[in-house]
Amino acid sequence: MAxxxxxxxxxxxxxxxxxxxxxxxWSALLAGKSGVRALTEDWAAELPVRIAAGLAVxxxxxxxxxxxxxxxxxxxxxxxxxxxxxxxAGRPEADPERLAVVIGTGTGGxxxxxxxxxVMERSGTRRLSPHTVxxxxxxxxxxxxxxxxGALGGARTPVSACASGAEAIAMGLDLIRxxxxxxxxxxxxxxxxxxxxxxxxxxxxxxxxxxxxxEAVSRPFDVDRSGFVMGEGAGxxxxxxxxxxxxxxxxxxxxxxxxxLTSSAQHITASDPExxxxxIQMALSSAQLAPADINHVHAHATSTESGDLAEAxxxxxxxxxxxxxxxxxxxxxxxLGASGAVAAIAALRTMASGTLPxxxxxxxxxxxxxxxxxxxxxxxxxxxxGLVNSFGFGGHNLSLILTR
Numbered sequence: 001m002a003x004x005x006x007x008x009x010x011x012x013x014x015x016x017x018x019x020x021x022x023x024x025x026w027s028a029l030l031a032g033k034s035g036v037r038a039l040t041e042d043w044a045a046e047l048p049v050r051i052a053a054g055l056a057v058x059x060x061x062x063x064x065x066x067x068x069x070x071x072x073x074x075x076x077x078x079x080x081x082x083x084x085x086x087x088x089a090g091r092p093e094a095d096p097e098r099l100a101v102v103i104g105t106g107t108g109g110x111x112x113x114x115x116x117x118x119v120m121e122r123s124g125t126r127r128l129s130p131h132t133v134x135x136x137x138x139x140x141x142x143x144x145x146x147x148x149x150g151a152l153g154g155a156r157t158p159v160s161a162c163a164s165g166a167e168a169i170a171m172g173l174d175l176i177r178x179x180x181x182x183x184x185x186x187x188x189x190x191x192x193x194x195x196x197x198x199x200x201x202x203x204x205x206x207x208x209x210x211x212x213x214x215e216a217v218s219r220p221f222d223v224d225r226s227g228f229v230m231g232e233g234a235g236x237x238x239x240x241x242x243x244x245x246x247x248x249x250x251x252x253x254x255x256x257x258x259x260x261l262t263s264s265a266q267h268i269t270a271s272d273p274e275x276x277x278x279x280i281q282m283a284l285s286s287a288q289l290a291p292a293d294i295n296h297v298h299a300h301a302t303s304t305e306s307g308d309l310a311e312a313x314x315x316x317x318x319x320x321x322x323x324x325x326x327x328x329x330x331x332x333x334x335x336l337g338a339s340g341a342v343a344a345i346a347a348l349r350t351m352a353s354g355t356l357p358x359x360x361x362x363x364x365x366x367x368x369x370x371x372x373x374x375x376x377x378x379x380x381x382x383x384x385x386g387l388v389n390s391f392g393f394g395g396h397n398l399s400l401i402l403t404r
Contacts, residue, residue, distance in 0.1 A: 011089025011238030053231030053333025104164030108138030161392030166340025187236030231333030235341030258287025264395030
């Protein structure tokens with residue numbers, strides 16, 4: 001008998017370094033393509049970081065010209081991905097007061113903030129755009145999507161660094177399970193490729209400074225990894241109460257079965273295997289699944305030594321070494337607050353297609369990673385339950401479980 005209390009995923013949308021939508025992004029992942037490119041802007045020559053994973057297409061031309069001028073780039077990509085997800089879900093008719101939006105971001109409208117600061121320095125405050133405040137607000141993406149859809153059930157914005165998109169999806173699960181919404185549009189958006197942000201992350205020694213072969217730099221779990229590659233993008237899911245979805249005859253991509261959220265409360269930037277283990281275990285409990293039920297993992301795996309090793313340890317402790325692991329940031333770069341949502345889309349596509357994308361650039365597995373990391377070729381299988389991990393500066397640990 002169907003479980004009408006389940007939370008189904010009825011729509012997906014994305015714009016990433018690999019494609020203008022979810023389908024093209026998925027095709028590129030299966031083909032093992034890389035979205036990492038050399039930065040050609042004049043300012044890049046002064047930086048220690050010369051590569052990034054910029055969007056595959058410019059977002060502004062995909063929107064109404066007048067509207068695009070009022071939106072920060074982060075708001076643009078959130079709106080584009082949300083429109084695709086809503087269309088993919090069949091544009092569900094929902095009570096507006098039971099339709100909610102949750103879009104997470106790590107930096108929000110940072111490009112507007114920095115750009116308008118330059119304007120002020122050159123020309124004074126009278127030359128600032130009247131749209132500056134709504135463009136720089138971190139809640140801007142959620143607000144614009146809520147207005148687009150007429151969602152009156154709340155527009156929320158978790159800001160938890162690189163875990164923001166995953167936390168948005170977890171929040172959507174909670175809203176539906178608590179009976180406060182029937183449909184939630186949830187995901188993450190991030191666009192912060194700028195000399196300030198790239199320089200700041202470089203000062204932390206978080207980014208790779210290699211640039212001789214851009215497509216080979218992002219290499220999670222490989223012994224020769226040297227830091228992550230910053231990317232930009234957005235990923236959005238339409239979450240729906242199963243009873244609501246079935247009443248309208250909706251197709252489901254899968255089920256959002258559980259989520260776990262913990263905080264490490266130890267260090268602002270260090271990875272914490274203990275907190276990650278607790279998040280995975282919480283997600284398993286939420287999904288009412290055992291560790292052995294998870295047969296594939298979409299790892300956070302950013303291509304930093306400490307982060308990759310901490311997650312490998314946490315996964316091994318929480319579920320064992322039986323699951324197949326993939327690290328799609330080897331192709332997309334690290335889209336920060338959007339990464340967890342895009343990984344959730346990849347997990348759903350994996351289960352629907354029966355194919356798990358191989359990790360790119362994994363030539364020599366770090367001996368400290370005692371896991372089955374898929375590389376070389378994609379792997380076929382009956383993928384039934386996937387774990388998606390997202391961890392962020394500040395000690396944010398998020399795990400999602402999606403099932404077929």
